[in-house]
Structure formats: structure tokens, C-alpha cells
Amino acid sequence: MNFKVIKSKTVFEGKVFKVVVDEIKYNGSGNIAPRQVAVHPGGAVTVPVKSYGKIVMVTQFRYPFKEVLLELPAGKLNKNEDPEICAARELSEETGYSANKITRLGKIYTSPGFCSEVLHIFLAEDLVSGQHAREEGEEEMEVVELSLEEINEKIKNGEIVDAKTICGISLYKLHTRH
Structure with missing residues (x-):
């Protein structure tokens, strides 16, 4: 992976899934970017x-x-x-x-x-x-x-x-x- 997670926060937790917002930092450039993930059990x-x-x-x-x-x-x-x-x-x-x-x-x-x-x-x-x-x-x-x-x-x-x-x-x- 060319990034690392700096911060992670659950912003919503429902019956079927939750939403996590991660802040990542790219290793090469040092740029920071948000990633929003709907976390589902499958x-x-x-x-x-x-x-x-x-x-x-x-x-x-x-x-x-x-x-x-x-x-x-x-x-x-x-x-x-x-x-x-x-x-x-x-x-x-x-x-x-x-x-x-x-x-x-x-x-x-x-x-x-x-x-x-x-x-x-x-x-x-x-x-x-x-x-x-x-x-x-x-x-x-x-x-x-x-x-x-x-x-x-x-x-x-x-x-x-x-x-x-x-x-x-x-x-x-x-x-x-x-």
C-alpha cells in the first residue's frame, strides 16, 4: 500500500451497515485524502x-x-x-x-x-x-x-x-x- 491511515472515525452505524471515514496520507507525496467506506458484514x-x-x-x-x-x-x-x-x-x-x-x-x-x-x-x-x-x-x-x-x-x-x-x-x- 502506498498510504497509511492517519485517522478513522465511524460517522454512522445502522442495522445493515456502518459508514467509516478514514483520513489517509500517501507515502510518496504526503498528500492527505478522505476515504468513506460503507462497512457491510457481507x-x-x-x-x-x-x-x-x-x-x-x-x-x-x-x-x-x-x-x-x-x-x-x-x-x-x-x-x-x-x-x-x-x-x-x-x-x-x-x-x-x-x-x-x-x-x-x-x-x-x-x-x-x-x-x-x-x-x-x-x-x-x-x-x-x-x-x-x-x-x-x-x-x-x-x-x-x-x-x-x-x-x-x-x-x-x-x-x-x-x-x-x-x-x-x-x-x-x-x-x-x-
């Missing part, structure tokens, strides 16, 4: 694939956009939670399904310019149907099953705009090519 995403190839997705109202989005099941990590445990929990909570087989596909940095959120992406297979246990605000969710071709078309035409979903589907396609 999360897990599942690509749940049924035995006959359909992918299980959910519709979810997203407050910042005041829209219902079509997404892969996902959620925030609890403190010190293993991402695979989070993925299984969120799959069950949002869809009612559990998976007998979970495979790590990769991870993504959602907005590395200002946010520390890391999303861990998993393939969920050998699904078993059960009851969902949605959290407050998720009651209106609907479970949707789509083929990979249908999902590709919805991504292409702008019906699926959620980044974690697009990345999850891309990692799934790379995984299934091997």
Missing part, C-alpha cells in the same frame, strides 16, 4: 437448481428503488457466520427449500469503490421442499421457477437487473461448462 447467495433444471428465484420489493425485483435467494451474514450456513438459512427462509448439496461457486465485491460488502455465491442442488420462514418485509415474496434460457432472456431484456443474480447466474454457467 452475505450469501444461492443458485438453487431443481432436479429437472429449473432455477428457483424470488420476487422481492427493494425499497431504494420502490420496485419488485426478480432475484436469487440471498441474505446478510450474521456476526461470525459461515457463508455456507448463511446460504442454506436464506434459501430455506425465502423459498422453503433446503439443499442436500451446496457447492461454493465464488464471491463478488458488490461495490468495491466505497463498500466492503462481499457476497459468497453457492450452487444449491438436490432440493427438498419445506416451509419458508420469511422475515418482516418479505411476506409478499413469491417463489418463481425459470429455465436458464428464460433467465438469460430476462437479463438480456432488462427484467433482471439485480447484480448478485446476474453474477450468480454467470458463475453457475461457468461451473456447469466444466
Whole structure:
């Protein structure tokens, strides 16, 4: 690193993330610059694939956009939670399904310019149907099953705009090519 942190201060602490403002000094020039970071605990995403190839997705109202989005099941990590445990929990909570087989596909940095959120992406297979246990605000969710071709078309035409979903589907396609 070509800088050092001189000062760090938490300026906001909310339920989902906190904002930290660091003051850094560049080693070469000595210039001082502020850096604002949304510190997020991260999360897990599942690509749940049924035995006959359909992918299980959910519709979810997203407050910042005041829209219902079509997404892969996902959620925030609890403190010190293993991402695979989070993925299984969120799959069950949002869809009612559990998976007998979970495979790590990769991870993504959602907005590395200002946010520390890391999303861990998993393939969920050998699904078993059960009851969902949605959290407050998720009651209106609907479970949707789509083929990979249908999902590709919805991504292409702008019906699926959620980044974690697009990345999850891309990692799934790379995984299934091997």
C-alpha cells in the first residue's frame, strides 16, 4: 500500500451497515485524502437448481428503488457466520427449500469503490421442499421457477437487473461448462 491511515472515525452505524471515514496520507507525496467506506458484514447467495433444471428465484420489493425485483435467494451474514450456513438459512427462509448439496461457486465485491460488502455465491442442488420462514418485509415474496434460457432472456431484456443474480447466474454457467 502506498498510504497509511492517519485517522478513522465511524460517522454512522445502522442495522445493515456502518459508514467509516478514514483520513489517509500517501507515502510518496504526503498528500492527505478522505476515504468513506460503507462497512457491510457481507452475505450469501444461492443458485438453487431443481432436479429437472429449473432455477428457483424470488420476487422481492427493494425499497431504494420502490420496485419488485426478480432475484436469487440471498441474505446478510450474521456476526461470525459461515457463508455456507448463511446460504442454506436464506434459501430455506425465502423459498422453503433446503439443499442436500451446496457447492461454493465464488464471491463478488458488490461495490468495491466505497463498500466492503462481499457476497459468497453457492450452487444449491438436490432440493427438498419445506416451509419458508420469511422475515418482516418479505411476506409478499413469491417463489418463481425459470429455465436458464428464460433467465438469460430476462437479463438480456432488462427484467433482471439485480447484480448478485446476474453474477450468480454467470458463475453457475461457468461451473456447469466444466
